[in-house]
Amino acid sequence: MQLKKINGHTYYIPGATNTGVYTTKNGSCLLIDSGINNTVARKIRDTLVAGNLKPKYLLTTHGHADHFGAHHLLQQFYPGLQILASPGEKPFMADSLLGLKALYGAIPFAEIKVPLLYARSVTVDADIDPGPLKLLDQRFQAVATPGHSAGHLAFLTPDGVLFSGDAVYHPAILAKYPLPFLQDVGAGLTTLASLADLEIKYLLPAHSPEVITDPGAVWAENRRRVNACLEKIATLLARPLTREELLAELARQEGIPLDMPQYFLNLACISAFISYLKDHGRLACALENGRLYFFAT
Numbered sequence: 001m002q003l004k005k006i007n008g009h010t011y012y013i014p015g016a017t018n019t020g021v022y023t024t025k026n027g028s029c030l031l032i033d034s035g036i037n038n039t040v041a042r043k044i045r046d047t048l049v050a051g052n053l054k055p056k057y058l059l060t061t062h063g064h065a066d067h068f069g070a071h072h073l074l075q076q077f078y079p080g081l082q083i084l085a086s087p088g089e090k091p092f093m094a095d096s097l098l099g100l101k102a103l104y105g106a107i108p109f110a111e112i113k114v115p116l117l118y119a120r121s122v123t124v125d126a127d128i129d130p131g132p133l134k135l136l137d138q139r140f141q142a143v144a145t146p147g148h149s150a151g152h153l154a155f156l157t158p159d160g161v162l163f164s165g166d167a168v169y170h171p172a173i174l175a176k177y178p179l180p181f182l183q184d185v186g187a188g189l190t191t192l193a194s195l196a197d198l199e200i201k202y203l204l205p206a207h208s209p210e211v212i213t214d215p216g217a218v219w220a221e222n223r224r225r226v227n228a229c230l231e232k233i234a235t236l237l238a239r240p241l242t243r244e245e246l247l248a249e250l251a252r253q254e255g256i257p258l259d260m261p262q263y264f265l266n267l268a269c270i271s272a273f274i275s276y277l278k279d280h281g282r283l284a285c286a287l288e289n290g291r292l293y294f295f296a297t
């Protein structure tokens with residue numbers, strides 16, 4: 001992996017999860033998100049060593065394993081490295097089984113405990129609340145971006161670069177995963193609208209294959225996709241379906257890839273879309289012979 005410049009002192013290390021890097025003249029730096037596992041932690045260290053950089057802070061957009069799975073080893077490599085996250089995400093990092101329990105509804109069985117969903121727990125050293133954030137004598141901004149997860153934060157660097165974590169997806173990722181993961185659809189839509197008001201020059205979502213220079217088009221594409229999913233689900237529920245039947249039908253029609261972890265991620269996400277539609281009076285549900293059916297009203 002190599003360090004790529006975005007603007008001014010803001011760089012990133014490209015990966016399956018991009019790692020943001022903000023550098024200073026004395027070689028201290030700040031990281032935003034790490035990655036999924038120890039292999040990624042070693043690659044990040046090698047990249048920082050090659051650039052004569054030493055991280056002082058590691059900011060976390062949210063407590064999903066593919067964003068903090070490399071935190072533990074990075075802290076071993078760099079004693080004193082301060083791990084920061086929002087109070088809402090901290091519990092999911094301190095007890096990494098918590099996210100899986102929420103996703104599955106109970107202690108998960110072995111096949112779901114994959115690196116994408118389950119990383120080594122890590123202690124958060126300090127909380128970050130939304131608002132101005134002074135680190136390395138520079139002014140950053142933490143932006144509340146709930147929807148994908150409740151305590152999700154995006155980080156704006158002094159160079160006008162927004163590291164948006166999973167609050168927004170690159171259109172190529174939306175094409176591959178047509179059901180954008182949201183825990184709270186209403187909050188996600190509000191976040192997309194509020195992000196559009198931010199003054200930014202560059203945007204880098206965590207799973208983006210490139211730096212985005214036209215964020216307006218990306219906010220719009222994300223909003224379009226969420227609304228398209230809402231309409232598609234409402235249409236499919238013209239006939240009563242259980243959540244599992246709805247997922248199977250949506251996956252078939254939209255080409256959603258489903259392996260064991262993706263099955264549970266998409267089932268949880270469909271549950272969020274159902275809650276939104278139901279709370280907006282567009283769906284009803286009924287229990288029949290032990291099955292819970294949802295249908296359009």
Ligand SMILES: [Zn+2]
Pocket residue numbers: 062064148166
């Ligand atoms: Zn995530």
